[in-house]
């Protein structure tokens with residue numbers, strides 16, 4: 068009814084698993100898998116599924132997870148059971164194995180299934196991009212960028228992004244990883260630290276003592292040893308509270324433009340964490356749906372095969388707005404959709420009391436004061452351009 072048609076000349080695949088969305092990290096934990104249900108239903112209410120190939124993501128198997136994660140970590144993850152009484156305080160559980168069972172990475176019912184479904188969606192997406200069956204493949208249930216080889220971290224247990232990039236590397240010589248989540252993409256940076264086949268670039272709030280995970284300084288650009296192939300192949304864009312759409316777009320275009328020129332990626336993996344939006348429960352930035360989506364639009368214009376991953380995002384209605392808008396950008400139907408949330412959707416019903424005419428673009432939450440002086444933004448671009456003089460492919 069919205070007349071969303073398949074984009075001419077290319078294909079989008081969409082990978083979700085409704086089973087994944089039913090899992091709970093705990094009553095007040097900020098990570099709410101049902102934000103995926105909200106996003107999916109908004110995307111459906113716009114009729115977007117008619118214009119793409121929709122797949123139910125299968126669960127990744129042990130062998131696939133073992134392509135990055137260690138056997139002993141996976142064995143433990145697969146057998147450990149939740150505590151009968153949930154514990155909220157780390158001090159109550161001093162010997163956390165593999166960083167599991169604290170308040171950030173709690174043990175919950177069906178944890179292993181949740182992790183393997185998230186990874187399965189991202190692996191399916193990577194295979195579609197490898198087979199050239201997808202120009203853009205979307206895995207909003209993935210993007211769990213903090214998980215380490217043998218450790219859970221920051222709400223992430225299995226690094227679906229690393230697994231998907233390893234798959235892309237089987238068919239593409241060089242992959243560019245871009246991370247617009249408000250947190251530093253430390254797990255992905257670490258996994259590809261010593262290779263020149265993957266360049267990682269994270270934009271994040273940086274305040275080593277007060278903001279998780281505390282890594283990702285401007286000067287952290289990979290191994291310091293020039294003989295290591297990974298030298299200069301990690302780009303970090305540390306930011307302060309309140310960055311706006313205009314500043315972010317200028318930074319993004321300057322940094323990614325230069326990376327594409329020097330690194331010459333053959334495929335892109337873009338983590339679209341929605342906690343960089345204004346009004347996020349954990350985030351600190353001032354991005355609007357428009358500014359967040361600009362990053363997706365910029366990458367799409369490069370015309371390279373691409374995977375879009377989810378990630379953070381702790382104000383579920385805003386997450387649904389951003390990921391719906393970015394699905395529309397992928398389908399090139401931004402101009403065809405009505406910015407007023409469709410009336411007959413479970414989504415509209417859900418929020419009727421709060422917003423009379425909820426709009427796709429108008430996000431919830433107060434603006435934060437901008438603590439990013441223009442001079443600092445220019446310094447960052449200057450540093451990145453100097454760093455990239457060492458990169459030539």
Ligand code: ZLM
Pocket residue numbers: 093095096097155170171210211212213220221222223248250278279340342349378379380
């Ligand atoms: N405490 N409950 C982003 C991952 C961010 C580490 C400080 C826990 C929280 C947070 C958990 C219900 C991504 C840290 C925080 C309080 C040690 C973080 C449980 C509230 C709650 O109410 C909460 C009891 C919890 C956790 C806040 N944790 C906020 N920030 C970060 C991890 C993940 O978006 O990048 C990708 C998906 N952790 O700051 C502490 C140091 C644990």
Ligand code: CA
Pocket residue numbers: 246247248249250251252269270271
């Ligand atoms: Ca980031």
Ligand code: ZN
Pocket residue numbers: 248249250340342378379380
């Ligand atoms: Zn985050």
